[in-house]
Amino acid sequence: xxxxxxxxxxxxxxxxxxxxxxxxxxxxxxxxxxxxxxxxxxxxxxxxxxxxxxxxxxxxxxxxxxxxxxxxxxxxxxxxxxxxxxxx
Amino acid sequence: xxxxxxxxxxxxxxxxxxxxxxxxxxxxxxxxxxxxxxxxxxxxxxxxxxxxxxxxxxxxxxxxxxxxxxxxxxxxxxxxxxxxxxxxxxxxxxxxxxxxxxxxxxxxxxxxxxxxxxxxxxxxxxxxxxxxxxxxxxxxxxxxxxxxxxxxxxxxxxxxxxxxxxxxxxxxxxxxxxxxxxxxxxxxxxxxxxxxxxxxxxxxxxxxxxxxxxxxxxxxxxxxxxxxxxxxxxxxxxxxxxxxxxxxxxxxxxxxxxxxxxxxxxxxxxxxxxxxxxxxxxxxxxxxxxxxxxxxxxxxxxxxxxxxxxxxxxxxxxxxxxxxxxxxxxxxxxxxxxxxxxxxxxxxxxxxxxxxxxxxxxxxxxxxxxxxxxxxxxxxxxxxxxxxxxxxxxxxxxxxxxxxxxxxxxxxxxxxxxxxxxxxxxxxxxxxxxxxxxxxxxxxxxxxxxxxxxxxxxxxxxxxxxxxxxxxxxxxxxxxxxxxxxxxxxxxxxxxxxxxxxxxxxxxxxxxxxxxxxxxxxxxxxxxxxxxxxxxxxxxxxxxxxxxxxxxxxxxxxxxxxxxxxxxxxxxxxxxxxxxxxxxxxxxxxxxxxxxxxxxxxxxxxxxxxxxxx
Numbered sequence: 001x002x003x004x005x006x007x008x009x010x011x012x013x014x015x016x017x018x019x020x021x022x023x024x025x026x027x028x029x030x031x032x033x034x035x036x037x038x039x040x041x042x043x044x045x046x047x048x049x050x051x052x053x054x055x056x057x058x059x060x061x062x063x064x065x066x067x068x069x070x071x072x073x074x075x076x077x078x079x080x081x082x083x084x085x086x087x088x
Numbered sequence: 089x090x091x092x093x094x095x096x097x098x099x100x101x102x103x104x105x106x107x108x109x110x111x112x113x114x115x116x117x118x119x120x121x122x123x124x125x126x127x128x129x130x131x132x133x134x135x136x137x138x139x140x141x142x143x144x145x146x147x148x149x150x151x152x153x154x155x156x157x158x159x160x161x162x163x164x165x166x167x168x169x170x171x172x173x174x175x176x177x178x179x180x181x182x183x184x185x186x187x188x189x190x191x192x193x194x195x196x197x198x199x200x201x202x203x204x205x206x207x208x209x210x211x212x213x214x215x216x217x218x219x220x221x222x223x224x225x226x227x228x229x230x231x232x233x234x235x236x237x238x239x240x241x242x243x244x245x246x247x248x249x250x251x252x253x254x255x256x257x258x259x260x261x262x263x264x265x266x267x268x269x270x271x272x273x274x275x276x277x278x279x280x281x282x283x284x285x286x287x288x289x290x291x292x293x294x295x296x297x298x299x300x301x302x303x304x305x306x307x308x309x310x311x312x313x314x315x316x317x318x319x320x321x322x323x324x325x326x327x328x329x330x331x332x333x334x335x336x337x338x339x340x341x342x343x344x345x346x347x348x349x350x351x352x353x354x355x356x357x358x359x360x361x362x363x364x365x366x367x368x369x370x371x372x373x374x375x376x377x378x379x380x381x382x383x384x385x386x387x388x389x390x391x392x393x394x395x396x397x398x399x400x401x402x403x404x405x406x407x408x409x410x411x412x413x414x415x416x417x418x419x420x421x422x423x424x425x426x427x428x429x430x431x432x433x434x435x436x437x438x439x440x441x442x443x444x445x446x447x448x449x450x451x452x453x454x455x456x457x458x459x460x461x462x463x464x465x466x467x468x469x470x471x472x473x474x475x476x477x478x479x480x481x482x483x484x485x486x487x488x489x490x491x492x493x494x495x496x497x498x499x500x501x502x503x504x505x506x507x508x509x510x511x512x513x514x515x516x517x518x519x520x521x522x523x524x525x526x527x528x529x530x531x532x533x534x535x536x537x538x539x540x541x542x543x544x545x546x547x548x549x550x551x552x553x554x555x556x557x558x559x560x561x562x563x564x565x566x567x568x569x570x571x572x573x574x575x576x577x578x579x580x581x582x583x584x585x586x587x588x589x590x591x592x593x594x595x596x597x598x599x600x601x602x603x604x605x606x607x608x609x610x611x612x613x614x615x616x617x618x619x620x621x622x623x624x625x626x627x628x629x630x631x632x633x634x635x636x637x638x639x640x641x642x643x644x645x646x647x648x649x650x651x652x653x654x655x656x657x658x659x660x661x662x663x664x665x666x667x668x669x670x671x672x673x674x675x676x677x678x679x680x681x682x683x684x685x686x687x688x689x690x691x692x693x694x695x696x697x698x699x700x701x702x
Contacts, residue, residue: 007683014682018177025177029170030336033162036318037329040159043304043314044437051297051438052304056316059162060293060378066170067374070367073176078360086684 010084017080021073028065032058095234095502102272102506106265106513107253113264114257118542121258121549122189122525128263128355134368136263137352139270141168141369142376143219144226144512147273150377152483154384155391157323158307158315161384163332163646167339169370169377175344176366180353182600184362185681189354191347191522191592192530198599199607200674202534207611209530211591211618212347213523217560219346219584220519224564227512233454233488234505243564247557250516255550258524259355262517269514274375276507280491280500281382292382298438299385305436306392310399315388325628325635326644338649342585345593348515348522359684387486390493393434393441394425394448398459398479401428406472414463417470421477422452422459447492456482456489520556527552586625586645590617590652598660603678609664617656624648 039055041047049057081087115121128136146168154161188194191212196205228243235242254262281292289295300316307315319329326335343349353362401421409417430445451457457479464474487508491500528549533540540548591614598605598613625645627633635642643651669675 010683021173022177025170025173029166029173029340030333033166033336034333036159040314040317042317043301043308048301049297050294051299051301053316055318056159056300056381057297059159059165060381062166063169063374063377066173067367067371070173070176070370073173074360074363074367077181077363081360081684 006084010080010086013080013084014077017073017076021069021076025066025069028062028069032062091236092234092498092502092505094499095505098502098506099231099234099509102510103249103252106268109264109268110253110257110261113261115260115546116257118545120260121546122354122529123351124258124260124263124355126355126357128357130356130361130365131368132263132267133352133356133361133365134370135270135372136266137349137365137369138372138376139266139273139511139514140352140518141349141373141515142273142511143515144223144230144508146376146380147277147511148226148230148484148487148508151380151383151387152486154381155388155486156483157321158388159318160321160323160332163323163335163339165377165380167336168343169373171340171343172366172370172373174340176363179344179350179596179600180366181359181362181684182681183350183596184353184356185359185684186600186677190525190529191350191596192526194599195595195610196530196534198674198678199595199605199610200671201607204607204611205530205534207614208592208595209526211587211614212526214618215346215584215588215592216348216519216523216526217563218587219348220516220523220560221563221567222584223512223516223519224560225567227509227516228564228568229484230488230505230508230512234502234509240565240568243568244561246512246516246564247520247561250513250520251554251557254517254520255553257546258549259351259521262521263355266514266517269510269517270372272510273507273514274372276503276510277376277379277487279503280494280496281379283496283500284386284494287382293378296382296385299389301438302436302441303385303388303392305438306389306396306434306441310392310396315392322642322644324644324646326642326647328639328641330638330641331644331647334647334650335644338589338646338653339585341589341593341653342649343588345588345591345596346584347526347592348518350596351522351525352518383486383490387490387493389441390443390447391481391485393443394429394457394481395479396434397428397432397443398425402477406477409470410472412470414461414468414470414475417477418459418461421461425457425459425479426452444493444495447489450492451482451485451489456485520553520560523556524549524553527556583625583629583645586621586649586652587618589649590621590656594653594656594660598657598664600678600681602664603675604664604669605660606664606667606670608667609660609662612663613656613660616659617652620655621648621652624651 036055039053039058041053047053119125150164153164183194186194188197192205192208195208196202224243224246227246228239231242231245232239253265281287284292287295304314304316307313313320319332324335353365356362356365426445426449429443429448434441434443448457460478460480461470462475464471488504491497491504528545532548533545537544594613594617595610599610625648628635629645635644637643
């Protein structure tokens, strides 16, 4: 049946997209904070950016990227839905 | 402490507005009561979810936690926001696709037993009551600031306010009030930052780095560790980077199992809207979470400079008080502190910090800034070698006190109070509703009177709402009366996350994604998770047990949520594999929710609808 093949392909596309997004998420949410100690620079050090060390800025960058990621995920999966004619 | 007429005025006005909104949107049918007739747009649901999610603790204490913990507070900032991406990928759309009314509904259907529903209701109550008690405590504390009455009394008033507007009706009216409450809380949070014009270069969230630099230097001089330096402070009884990692993951897992948040995703029209709605929710949440560090640096600069001035005076003058009564020492430093704060400046390489005396005086009068003198040998006499003099600054001052610190005036300070109350109320709304639906649909309608009409169901819902508000009010009162438990709101909120992560989250994840999960597995997993989480969290945080160390790093109570989650996961999988597989239609349903309303599954879905009573 034609629809069955479509559904298998849909599931593959869905799984691939979700896995990709999960890996990006893990980097943004956890990965960038693991080297926090190396990103840190003591007060007065020239490695600081606009007054704060990079590990500090990473907190806000991580949240902001998370917002973008959530929209990108919704957009990607919803267009996969559309491509395979899934009405939800 | 005197009543703050501006704050009270704003408060009464906002509560009347919530009542009008709730009344106009009141639920007429059970469908509207439980899921707002599934007609809430993704943006609106995102806003309501953000309000539901961001508690009084987020609004009032989050920035204070960042001010106190510096970099290490990233546990809360990251754990409580990035979790939403995970929620979008693993739970929210699938739950919407499954198409039930409440989380216990899902449990009964997926785990094909009423016992599973009962367990889910119990877990829902454990999680929500912990969380709600903390909310009411938060409302009580802020109300007591506004009205000048004791916090213990105000914790009892808080649930009555929620009842004033939420008893009208269910999810439909709560969705609208939460949207209004979100707008109030985010406006209140942003106003002080917008008014500080020196921060608009280019935007406050970048420009505040100059303040971070000052805080860092001042903290470094006080403690030999900088504010932004990672992993040197203990929190929730834990220490080190491993504890940071485990705590962050535990808060994320907990978020994914909070029934009052999950049930919001039943209200959107479609699965696609559920995905969009999670993204909007995270966007609205980030507007506060990205601003909390700005508050923390601005307030931290003044607070740590005050600590520095205080420490200098103690160092220079403590010896003069040898042999004097403790009270006299305490009085001397208390009386002079505002004057010193007014006259002296703290110099850093990034510029000098003026503390200012008025806000110090105001919050000393309110009892949130205190000079503490210890009496080591209990003789009432000060001994400079044994006794210490320290300054205690309550962390809520970072938000509540910021308008005073930067001279923004009384009106702005009152707006902040109203924002804090809106944040706590909007979360209390959602929690009370989650427990009410638990009592009505999951206990009354399932176990007591399955043939109840819509009207009877709604009446039971309203009555149970009143009972729940009353019980949680009493619990919050008990907490407010016991300062040892009541002092640290964020910690109690974090308990709820540990319980959710150890009970509901694994059962949701496995139930939605692994069709082999059996009812025996899920129930055994939830019991095991709770049995592992509850004793540790309670005993360690109350000080009856010392935390376990791994590689010299203490595993705190929040971090323990990961252990509870893993134990639950393993027990569920093992027990599922040795018990009879779930019935065929359940397994098929788990397959089907992956491909929502596909052409092939259309007929099957109609069947599921008939069976599920949708």
